[in-house]
Amino acid sequence: MTILYKADPERGLIWQAIFAERAPDLPFLIWPDIGDATAVRYLVAWQPPDNFLELLPNLQVVFSVGAGVDQFDLRLLPSHIPLVRMIEPSLAEGMVEYVVLSILATHRNLINYIGDQRRKQWKPIRLVPASRRRIGVMGLGVLGRSALDRLKTFGFPLMGWSRSQQVIEGVVCFSGSEQFRDFLSACDILVCLLPLTSETRGILNRHTFGAMPRGAALINVGRGAHLVESDLLDALECGQISSAILDVLSTEPLPENHAFWEHPGILITPHMAGMTQPETAAHVLLDNIRCHQTGEPIEGMVDANQGY
Numbered sequence: 001m002t003i004l005y006k007a008d009p010e011r012g013l014i015w016q017a018i019f020a021e022r023a024p025d026l027p028f029l030i031w032p033d034i035g036d037a038t039a040v041r042y043l044v045a046w047q048p049p050d051n052f053l054e055l056l057p058n059l060q061v062v063f064s065v066g067a068g069v070d071q072f073d074l075r076l077l078p079s080h081i082p083l084v085r086m087i088e089p090s091l092a093e094g095m096v097e098y099v100v101l102s103i104l105a106t107h108r109n110l111i112n113y114i115g116d117q118r119r120k121q122w123k124p125i126r127l128v129p130a131s132r133r134r135i136g137v138m139g140l141g142v143l144g145r146s147a148l149d150r151l152k153t154f155g156f157p158l159m160g161w162s163r164s165q166q167v168i169e170g171v172v173c174f175s176g177s178e179q180f181r182d183f184l185s186a187c188d189i190l191v192c193l194l195p196l197t198s199e200t201r202g203i204l205n206r207h208t209f210g211a212m213p214r215g216a217a218l219i220n221v222g223r224g225a226h227l228v229e230s231d232l233l234d235a236l237e238c239g240q241i242s243s244a245i246l247d248v249l250s251t252e253p254l255p256e257n258h259a260f261w262e263h264p265g266i267l268i269t270p271h272m273a274g275m276t277q278p279e280t281a282a283h284v285l286l287d288n289i290r291c292h293q294t295g296e297p298i299e300g301m302v303d304a305n306q307g308y
């Protein structure tokens with residue numbers, strides 16, 4: 001009964017060492033070493049191998065190495081093979097840091113100052129108090145809630161939007177398509193932390209930007225495909241959106257000739273906002289495998305109908 005891991009090979013060695021110590025009964029193989037393919041029961045992957053269902057005929061559970069599961073085609077997964085997303089403390093902590101960093105950078109006009117420095121310009125911008133900068137987070141799962149919780153210390157008015165109605169202390173929660181425009185109209189900084197599904201693909205588009213207050217800002221830490229890139233360029237051009245911080249792009253790495261690289265209103269980072277850390281994630285994975293073996297519920301199970 002083996003585990004097959006297919007993601008960053010360097011971090012794979014750390015996962016492997018933790019499993020060797022804590023679960024010697026579960027050999028942990030790192031792709032492309034698949035050993036006896038019929039012995040693989042658990043696949044832990046960022047990008048799954050092609051045709052992995054045929055390759056691994058006795059597969060029982062698929063685990064995503066990341067919080068997102070959009071790299072798997074849910075329609076192809078048979079119902080007896082559960083898909084599990086990663087919920088682990090270091091990934092969440094990294095995401096919280098990045099969201100706080102980007103909100104503060106946006107709130108304090110850092111993108112303008114980076115440009116001004118290049119041009120040797122000394123131009124202080126009048127400060128807006130946090131109490132007048134409204135933050136809206138789309139997606140109220142583990143990551144969205146953790147980020148909102150940390151943001152409370154700064155005094156920003158906080159809002160959240162999700163598919164189904166949520167209740168979070170200190171956060172005005174909106175839900176569903178009926179309340180989407182009300183939510184957007186009150187967002188000075190919009191953070192996208194949604195899972196990528198057929199319903200959320202392209203959700204950051206001209207209509208969304210148009211419903212926000214003029215000069216609002218965007219932070220995308222969900223998936224590149226949430227954003228209609230040409231709509232963002234248009235919204236920046238006309239001033240409807242003032243700046244964007246993007247950690248995820250529709251094509252990664254961002255192609256060399258892409259307009260975003262040099263755009264004065266855009267700050268790009270290379271999909272590093274939240275990273276699964278093997279030192280903590282290996283224990284979460286092992287606990288989940290043990291739960292599966294004893295028939296207890298697995299944490300992070302994806303609902304195929306919802307897509308996350």
Ligand code: GLV
Binds near residue numbers: 065067069275276
């Ligand atoms: C990163 O994007 C993740 O899904 O964890």
